[in-house]
Amino acid sequence: MIFVLDGNESIRNLIREILEDADYSVLLFADCETxxxxxxxxxxxxxxxxxxxxxxxxxxxxxxxxxxxQQIPVVVxxxxxxxxxxxxxxxxxxxxxxxxxxxxxxxxSSVDAAIxxxxxxxxxxxxxxxxxxxxxxxxxxxxQILDLxxxxxxxxxxxxxxxxSQRTVENHRAAITRRTGSSSLPELVRxxxxxx
Numbered sequence: 001m002i003f004v005l006d007g008n009e010s011i012r013n014l015i016r017e018i019l020e021d022a023d024y025s026v027l028l029f030a031d032c033e034t035x036x037x038x039x040x041x042x043x044x045x046x047x048x049x050x051x052x053x054x055x056x057x058x059x060x061x062x063x064x065x066x067x068x069x070q071q072i073p074v075v076v077x078x079x080x081x082x083x084x085x086x087x088x089x090x091x092x093x094x095x096x097x098x099x100x101x102x103x104x105x106x107x108x109s110s111v112d113a114a115i116x117x118x119x120x121x122x123x124x125x126x127x128x129x130x131x132x133x134x135x136x137x138x139x140x141x142x143x144q145i146l147d148l149x150x151x152x153x154x155x156x157x158x159x160x161x162x163x164x165s166q167r168t169v170e171n172h173r174a175a176i177t178r179r180t181g182s183s184s185l186p187e188l189v190r191x192x193x194x195x196x
Contacts, residue, residue: 036064046115051077128196
């Protein structure tokens, strides 16, 4: 889904026409506040937002989404891209900044890249949830041991740090590997890091 936010109705309609011709689903909004009131964060897609709109512009929207830890790619559109404005947009997390009037191919290229980024974010989020579920089933002792394993400590040092035998540590590591569905130490570490 492509969310188009622009105060100019004719620009919104032109963008919708271009994107729908490229087989994208499009929702139009005249301002950021209306968009935020209806936006469901779990929806996959990207935002095309005009940099300058009444009350809240595209860059302020980006800053708002960033504060709320929303990870949706945003392409900022601007009528006059000044260097400070572009820098501010990129620092706020813009996927891209395109200048109006834009060529159709530039708009589509920017949207394609944003959608690709949205798919990567969604895949990473699914991987995080899957890893977090697998890690959540561990006991508190297993969590302690896993944290030390991820930090690179060998079983002998873990045993000494926790005041247990090395064999007990090895048994816990085997149970952790089974419970997380990991087949190797590198996979276990990747799972633990993905769960963060």
